Amino acid sequence: MKKILPLIPLLFLTACSTQNLRGTGDMGLIIERAIGQVQLVEHSGNTSLATIKGLGDLSHASIVYSRDERYGYVFGRDGGLTKIDILEQKIVKRVMQSGNSIGGAISQDGKLIAVSNYKPGGVKIFNSDSLELVADIPAIYAEGKQSKTVGLIDAPGQIFAFGLYDAGEIWVVDMKDIKSPVITKFKDVGSLPYDGLVTPDGRYYIAGLFGEDGLAMLDLWHLEKGVTRIMNHYGKGKTKLPVYKMPHLEGWAKAGDKILLPAVGQHEVLVMDQNWKQVKAIPVHGQPIFVMSRPDHKQMWVNFAHPRNDTIQVIDTETLKIIKTLKPGKAVLHMEFSPRGEHVWMSVRDENRVDVVDTETFEVVKSLKADKPSGIFFTNRAHKIGL
Structure with missing residues (x-):
């Protein structure tokens, strides 16, 4: 009996600690842009778990995750790079690495964090563990001239x-x-490259061009081929509309042999084939921002720029027709699918909420309060190239 009694407290403590164990695979962070904080959520039960404050200017913020999905790296507009411990629900470290930044990426091995900067223009690369600077790459392209950097991706x-x-x-x-x-530098790729994407296999880097029609494509397997221009005349003969918000090419979508992406200055979603040739332009509600594929690629969900940003449209990828138009509310800024696609989360900024929508019935299954929410980032992004 004397030998058994000392084991009881140990067993009790072990049981308690086991109850507190939790994975991060169903978690995510939502940007609350107006107050410089993120909201920690989980999509198994569609609940909010915590808020983490003190992240500075999040007016154009994005997040990448460590490969173990424990740490989130937040890129703030004010040049702040913040490492968050999701399990402990706190900031691990924060560095002010520039005056104005515009997103970032994490390396294939998860050991490097790269940040794209407007001011001063260039890319800085940090150790993901310590956030110590590893490389500083100023975007100097001519004597006395330094460019904003955009469309930063990992491959x-x-x-x-x-x-x-x-x-x-x-x-x-x-x-x-x-x-x-x-x-390796590629010059004269086109006027004003404003965003970039990488194909899911990591082979092709594609830059959108704001200053002219078309896209610039680079084969990362064969850099010696240089940059190829594709979709050169998708807007030919059409008057461009005022652009209130630049579309995000990272929200492009691929389904089977079709590639869908937003047109700049038009109320259209463009459809390309596997040879990067346009085969169709789908008329939509407004100027598209994100064209996002449900994980099974059966649907594409599209949101729009101001002043038509109260609407979501869903495109069937077999027929390339709009099958549903939703009106969630004012300023639907961002969408994120649960990993297997049964739900899509959408931030409705001016309504101060995030809706969780069933992608089959199109019904709202849950709404969460959030202060001016924008980007929604789930941890499964840790295992996707270019996200």
Whole structure:
């Protein structure tokens, strides 16, 4: 009996600690842009778990995750890079790395965090554990000229790629040797590259061009081929509309042999085939911002720029027809699918809420309060290229 009694407190403590164990695979962070905080949520029960404050200017913020899905790295508009511990629900470290930043990426091995900057223009790369600076790459393209950097993505092989908005260039940075980064520069790719995407296999980097029609495409497997122009005349003969918000190419969508992406300055979603040729333009409610594929690729969900940003439209990928128009409320800024696609979460900024919508019935199954919500980022992004 004397031997058994000392074990009882130990067993009790073990049981208690086991009850507190929790994975992060069904978690995510929502940007509450007006007050500089994020809301921690989980999509198994569609609940809010906590808020984490002190993240600065989040007016154009994005997040990437560590490969174990424990840490989120928040890129703030004020140049702040913040590492968040999701399990402990707190900020681990925060560094002010520039005066104005516009997103970032995490390397293939998860050891490097790259940040794209407007001011001063360039990319800075940090150790993901300590947030110590590893590489500083100013986007100097001519004597005395430094460009904003945009469309920063990660690709296999410890590669980062990004565009130089003011210079009309694309740079590719190979970080296999962190002491000696290899930078390959592609000039004259087109006027004002404003955003970029990478195909899900990590092979093709595509930059949207705001200053002219078309897209600039780079084969990351064969850099020696240089940049190819695709979709050069998708807007030919049409008067461009005022652009109130730039579309996000990272929200592009691929379904089977079709690729859908937003048109700039038109109320259209463009459809390309596998040869990067336009096969159709789908008329939609407004200027599309995100064209996002449900994980099974059966549907594409589209949101729109101001002043028509109270609407979501759903496109069937087999027929390429709109099958549903939703009116969630004022300023639907962002959408995020649960990993298997049964729900889509959408931020309704001016209604101060996030809706969870069933993607089959289109019914709202849950609404969560949020202060001016914008970006929604689930942790399963940790295992996707370019996100």
